[in-house]
Amino acid sequence: MAGISAIAVLTGGWLFHTWEKIPASIRIKAGVQQQISFHVPAWGEVYLPKQDDQEAIPAADMQVKQTETKESLRIDLYEPTTLVANRTQSYLMNVKLFGVFPFKTVDVEVIPDEMLIPAGVPIGIYVKTDGVLVIAQGDFEGINGSRKEPAAHLLQEGDYILEADGEQIESKQQLMDKIADTYGAEMVLTIRRGEEVFDVKVKPEQNVEGEYKLGIWIRDNAQGVGTMTYLDQNREFGALGHGINDIDTTMLMDVKSGSLYKTEIVAVKKGEGGSPGELTGIIDYNPDNKIGTIRVNSAGGIFGVLNDDAADSIRAEALPIGLKQEVKIGPAQILCCVDGETTPRLFDIEIRQIHLDHDNVNRGLELLVTDPELLEKTGGIVQGMSGSPILQDGKLIGAVTHVLVNDPARGYGIFIENMLSQ
Secondary structure, eight states: OHHHHHHHHHHHHHHHHHHHHSOSEEEEETTSOEEEOOOOSEEEEEEEOOOTTOOOEEOTTEEEESSSBOSSOEEESSSOEEEEESSOEEEEEEEEETTTEEEEEEEEEEEOOOEEEEOOOEEEEEEEEEEEEEEEEOOEEBTTSOEEOTTTTTOOTTOEEEEETTEEOOSHHHHHHHHHHTTTOOEEEEEEETTEEEEEEEOOEEBTTSOEEOSEEEEEEEEEEEEEEEEOTTSEEEESSSOOBOTTTOOBOOEEEEEEEOEEEEEEEOOBTTBOOEEEEEEOOOGGGEEEEEEEEETTEEEEEEOHHHHHHOOOOOEEBOOGGGOOSEEEEEEEOOTTOSSOEEEEEEEEEEOTTOSSGGGSEEEEEOOHHHHHHHSSOOBTOTTOEEEETTEEEEEEEEEETTEEEEEEEEEHHHHHTO
16 A cells, blocks of 8 residues: 555656646747747647637647648647747647646747847836725724724725725725714725625724724825836836735735836845845935836736836847746846946846746746845845846846845746736
């Protein structure tokens, strides 16, 4: 029995390792030969997804180039394979182990062959939530000395308050004023919880000072410093490499509007084991210092449009993007500003591990800072460097996202294709 258990464990481990070596999605550039090599004993068949009641059909617009010419789109995933597609299109690939056992379905997406300008400049970020975010719910002492919990079992952490008695709520102060104006009368709050929107009735209570309260802590904005990753030919930018999460709930914030501002790095707190470092920037939220508009806050970063002057100030050369299958373990560089610099510089890093199918979209790359100067200044990766472009072999391949708290020289990055897909 022990031998059978050991075999089962080994088999399970091998299957899991094989599963991770095949990404859930493969992207290739239109009109460009792209080589994939997963070195797994499996075959894949590429199809156009079926529409309505139609059956899936072979992908007629894609070609496969291997050691021998093959008429079908049956791909050997053990040997290096070159794919060519002439137009943007989404496909599916059914993967079978040993060409027999159904194993995994992979999205194959043909994307435009675009060039992006790696930015690496620090940015000041300000976003307003879509509604008012509930960050905690609790009790308070009432006017008669008893404990009050008006919102208990009605509101919870992560809820967004959209309306109060039919009036749209756009700020924390507005909601506080509405609660005060009830003088204890029941009010109706419109709540968004996840994808669901509904109404709740709640009756404010007086605290020891005689003020009417609901017993909730709320937030309506967030701000901070980060790094811009790229700029495209339409002045559209991507930054951070991860979303803006609320500091208390850790949830991705629903953003109604946001802006980018000029910022200057004035100090560096060096990272040490167990204590993350930080870039300290000065942000003047004067409208004259606004350089762009944030349109999207997603798991893969923040995205929007720069104004003309800000876009013109980024003078780096546009580079091709490097897809997952093009990234290699070994030397690379990051582009960023530290210690009061206004022009981004390249610093050496090493890519230690590549996770083609990581559950966390922001941790596809494991990084090690090797540049002596950057290690001396920052200790490695610090807060504020999120979004720093990662370059390898003349291509933009990703962005820095996280630091390992116990070892600031090490951290994670997101594949650039995962940022673009957001």
